[in-house]
Amino acid sequence: MLVHKITEVREKVKEWKRAGLSVGLVPTMGALHNGHKSLIEKSVEKCDRTVVSVFVNPIQFCAGEDLDKYPRTLEADEKLCTEAGVDIVFAPSPAEMYGEGHILSNDFLTYVIPPYFYTDKLCGKSRIGHFDGVCTVVNKLFNIVQPDFAFFGEKDRQQLIILKKMVNDLNIPVEIIPCPIVREESGLALSSRNKYLSDADKQEALALSKILFNIKNCYKKGITDVRSLGETAYAFLNENHSLEYLEFRDENNLEEKTTADDGTVVFIAVKINGVRLIDNISLR
Amino acid sequence: MLVHKITEVREKVKEWKRAGLSVGLVPTMGALHNGHKSLIEKSVEKCDRTVVSVFVNPIQFCAGEDLDKYPRTLEADEKLCTEAGVDIVFAPSPAEMYGEGHILSNDFLTYVIPPYFYTDKLCGKSRIGHFDGVCTVVNKLFNIVQPDFAFFGEKDRQQLIILKKMVNDLNIPVEIIPCPIVREESGLALSSRNKYLSDADKQEALALSKILFNIKNCYKKGITDVRSLGETAYAFLNENHSLEYLEFRDENNLEEKTTADDGTVVFIAVKINGVRLIDNISLR
Numbered sequence: 001m002l003v004h005k006i007t008e009v010r011e012k013v014k015e016w017k018r019a020g021l022s023v024g025l026v027p028t029m030g031a032l033h034n035g036h037k038s039l040i041e042k043s044v045e046k047c048d049r050t051v052v053s054v055f056v057n058p059i060q061f062c063a064g065e066d067l068d069k070y071p072r073t074l075e076a077d078e079k080l081c082t083e084a085g086v087d088i089v090f091a092p093s094p095a096e097m098y099g100e101g102h103i104l105s106n107d108f109l110t111y112v113i114p115p116y117f118y119t120d121k122l123c124g125k126s127r128i129g130h131f132d133g134v135c136t137v138v139n140k141l142f143n144i145v146q147p148d149f150a151f152f153g154e155k156d157r158q159q160l161i162i163l164k165k166m167v168n169d170l171n172i173p174v175e176i177i178p179c180p181i182v183r184e185e186s187g188l189a190l191s192s193r194n195k196y197l198s199d200a201d202k203q204e205a206l207a208l209s210k211i212l213f214n215i216k217n218c219y220k221k222g223i224t225d226v227r228s229l230g231e232t233a234y235a236f237l238n239e240n241h242s243l244e245y246l247e248f249r250d251e252n253n254l255e256e257k258t259t260a261d262d263g264t265v266v267f268i269a270v271k272i273n274g275v276r277l278i279d280n281i282s283l284r
Numbered sequence: 285m286l287v288h289k290i291t292e293v294r295e296k297v298k299e300w301k302r303a304g305l306s307v308g309l310v311p312t313m314g315a316l317h318n319g320h321k322s323l324i325e326k327s328v329e330k331c332d333r334t335v336v337s338v339f340v341n342p343i344q345f346c347a348g349e350d351l352d353k354y355p356r357t358l359e360a361d362e363k364l365c366t367e368a369g370v371d372i373v374f375a376p377s378p379a380e381m382y383g384e385g386h387i388l389s390n391d392f393l394t395y396v397i398p399p400y401f402y403t404d405k406l407c408g409k410s411r412i413g414h415f416d417g418v419c420t421v422v423n424k425l426f427n428i429v430q431p432d433f434a435f436f437g438e439k440d441r442q443q444l445i446i447l448k449k450m451v452n453d454l455n456i457p458v459e460i461i462p463c464p465i466v467r468e469e470s471g472l473a474l475s476s477r478n479k480y481l482s483d484a485d486k487q488e489a490l491a492l493s494k495i496l497f498n499i500k501n502c503y504k505k506g507i508t509d510v511r512s513l514g515e516t517a518y519a520f521l522n523e524n525h526s527l528e529y530l531e532f533r534d535e536n537n538l539e540e541k542t543t544a545d546d547g548t549v550v551f552i553a554v555k556i557n558g559v560r561l562i563d564n565i566s567l568r
Contacts, residue, residue, distance in 0.1 A: 006455065108399045110419070110453035115392045135394070136454070143455040169394035170420070171290065171427040 002078055002089045006097075006144050009051065009090050013145055021048035025147035025174075027138055030054040030091075031071040032080050035182040035190035039151040042179055044085040051145050052081050054091040059104050060133030071195055090145070097140065106132075112139045112170070114162045118254055122158045122245060122267050123278065134159055135166050142174050150174050155181045155189055157265060157280045161254060181279070183209065189279045196275040204272050207236040211246070212281040215266050219283045224260045233268075244269035244276070251282060286362055286373050290381075290428050293335065293374050297429055305332035309431035309458075311422055314338040314375075315355040316364050319466040319474035323435040326463055328369040335429050336365050338375040343388050344417030355479055374429070381424065390416075396423045396454075398446045402538055406442045406529060406551050407562065418443055419450050426458050434458050439465045439473055441549060441564045445538060465563070467493065473563045480559045488556045491520040495530070496565040499550050503567045508544045517552075528553035528560070535566060 003009050016023055024047030026039045032054075043050040054077050061067040074091055081089045098104055112135040118124075119131045142150065152160045164176050182190045187209035188202065197205060211233045218229055226248045233246050248257040251265045262284045269278045287293050300307055308331030310323045316338075327334040338361050345351035358375055365373045382388055396419040402408075403415045426434065436444045448460050466474045471493035472486065481489060495517045502513055510532045517530050532541040535549045546568045553562045 010457070106397065106399060107401045110399060110450045111397045112454070113390060113395045113397050115390060115394060117391045140453075140455045143457055146457065166394045169424075170396070171424045173294070173427055173430065 001087065002091060004090075004092055004096065006092065009088060009144055012088060013049075013051070016049045017146070022149070023047055023145065023147045024050045025141065025145045025150045026050065026052045026086075027141050027150065027152070028052060028054055028077075029056045029070065029192065030077045031073050031192035031195070032077045033182075033190045033192065033194075035153055035155060037080060037084060038182050039153055039179045040081065040084045040086060042177065043149065043151050046177070047147075047149055049087045050085070051088045051090055051147065052077075052086050053141050053145070054089060055097065055137070055141075057097075057133060057137040058094055059098075059109075059136060060130050062127050062130055065127075066193075071192055097137070110136075112136045112166065114166055115169075118158075118162050118165060121254060121256075122247060122249070123269065124158065126244065126269075131159065131162050135162065138163055139166070139170075139172075142172055147174055149177050151177045151179055153179050153181065154280070154282075155191065156278070157267070158254065161252065165253075187213065189277075191277065193275060193277065197272065201240075201273050201275065204238075204240045205270075205277055207238075207241055208268050208270055208277055208279040210236045211268060212266055212279055216281055216283055219260050219264075226258050226260055229260060229266075237270075240272060242271040244271060251284075285371065286375060288374075288376055288380065290376065293372060293428055296372060297333075297335070300333050301430070306433070307331055307429065307431045308334045309425065309429045309434045310334065310336045310370075311425050311434065311436070312336060312338055312361075313340045313354065313476065314361045315357050315476035315479070316361045317466075317474045317476065317478075319437055319439060321364060321368060322466050323437055323463045324365065324368045324370060326461065327433065327435050330461070331431075331433055333371045334369070335372045335374055335431065336361075336370050337425050337429070338373060339381065339421070339425075341381075341417060341421040342378055343382075343393075343420060344414050346411050346414055349411075350477075355476055381421070394420075396420045396450065398450055399453075402442075402446050402449060405538060406531060406533070407553065408442065410528065415443065415446050419446065422447055423450070423454075423456075426456055431458055433461050435461045435463055437463050437465065438564070438566075439475065440562070441551065442538065445536065449537075471497065473561075475561065477559060477561065481556065485524075485557050485559065488522075488524045489554075489561055491522075491525055492552050492554055492561055492563040494520045495552060496550055496563055500565055500567055503544050503548075510542050510544055513544060513550075521554075524556060526555040528555060535568075 024043030026043050028036050056070050078089050111132050113132050114135050160178055188205055215229050246268045248264050251263050257264050264283045265280050267280045308327030310327050312320050340354050362373050395416050397416050398419050472489055499513050531551045532548050535547050541548050548567045549564050551564045
């Protein structure tokens with residue numbers, strides 16, 4: 001069922017809760033692919049009822065980012081959801097979420113701000129305010145849907161770690177369920193932004209997963225020095241890759257690692273032909 | 285019933301909700317007086333169950349403020365609550381709320397930040413970060429108790445307006461119930477900080493309510509020019525009063541008024557012998 005209004009979702013969820021049913025939420029920006037599908041399936045399996053939100057959240061896009069051209073495919077998204085057994089697809093307008101003519105700056109809007117220690121690194125370094133926008137909209141969605149469980153992909157692992165921190169710090173009564181990255185056979189991590197890639201770009205994009213898999217291999221073989229592990233990346237990079245970061249960080253608090261261990265996650269971001277791609281891998 | 289643990293409150297509230305009972309929350313910093321009592325009575329009357337939280341919230345005190353010497357009277361508070369029919373007095377430790385050894389800066393803690401337009405004026409001007417701390421702790425309490433209604437005094441009207449804005453912006457499923465200021469017969473608004481006043485100070489403190497009542501009188505007689513209304517204050521001030529602000533602002537969004545109307549609130553803050561007192565009045 002496609003729902004656009006907050007009050008309508010709330011009523012439906014209230015009914016479910018009165019009946020003692022558990023509720024899962026899968027927050028998305030639409031343009032659903034098999035990565036989202038795996039989150040949705042996990043929710044449908046775990047929870048009595050599942051809500052998928054489809055909302056391209058303006059306040060998590062930074063100046064110069066792709067808000068206007070971000071892919072919007074609601075009809076296909078709804079079909080995927082229905083087939084997967086989703087009970088409600090919640091697709092609010094920006095006005096429904098933030099009010100008509102609302103000024104979306106922190107001069108006039110309440111924000112949920114994750115700690116700087118978690119946001120001043122990795123993607124947060126180039127995407128100023130991005131995670132403030134993510135935490136704020138997820139907080140809103142949690143308050144609207146009041147789910148028991150919420151499903152997030154490990155593809156956006158910095159986001160996942162930050163949202164877990166938010167839930168913990170603010171005592172939010174929602175359990176966050178992390179879901180593993182879904183990859184093409186080639187190794188490429190699924191992403192809505194892959195649509196921006198030409199076939200040639202896609203070929204170049206394989207470098208990200210190759211670098212990560214190779215680092216994990218080296219780690220499993222006993223190399224733990226982060227500098228040595230990092231240097232193995234250069235074998236996979238060429239002039240078509242603009243490396244934004246390759247970093248080794250703690251899986252819980254994003255602290256930098258100099259020696260890799262099982263609690264280490266390797267994060268990578270590369271721009272290919274103007275398209276920014278991210279990926280990561282746990283060394284566990 | 286006195287409860288110190290988050291899990292314990294949650295269990296209790298869950299039971300109530302399962303039984304279909306409505307829940308009211310009265311968030312306080314303790315040192316309860318008749319002002320709080322009026323909030324508590326309103327909740328007990330309106331809701332099936334009432335939780336009063338007693339927590340001197342460290343993150344809403346600014347540098348140089350009275351965190352350590354803020355009055356703590358838990359035993360008396362509990363007695364007042366029990367007699368008023370409160371079901372749970374929730375008095376967590378700072379560690380229970382923020383974690384053991386937690387660093388309470390926005391480097392390491394998720395904050396709920398109300399819009400600058402609401403916090404860069406009145407009390408927010410001198411109490412930097414105060415309302416960030418208030419919104420964050422109230423958000424946490426809302427998530428812990430999940431009340432249907434929450435009761436706040438109009439005494440802290442800037443806080444009330446900011447919390448309403450937070451609830452609206454973040455779609456928090458709680459209805460905020462404003463409660464009128466309770467005054468001594470003399471006109472002095474009740475406040476936990478009145479305990480810091482000597483008898484002579486208390487006499488001087490009457491200036492605040494006198495100024496506000498007189499302004500409202502003048503307005504009712506037809507004076508709407510804010511400058512003229514403001515100037516009437518000087519008749520009540522002497523060298524023992526250090527006036528921090530006297531301002532005319534919109535009751536919903538705190539916009540400054542040059543012409544008073546029924547939607548105007550007059551805010552005043554005065555320091556007397558080092559004790560900072562606030563008061564306000566609606567011209568409606």
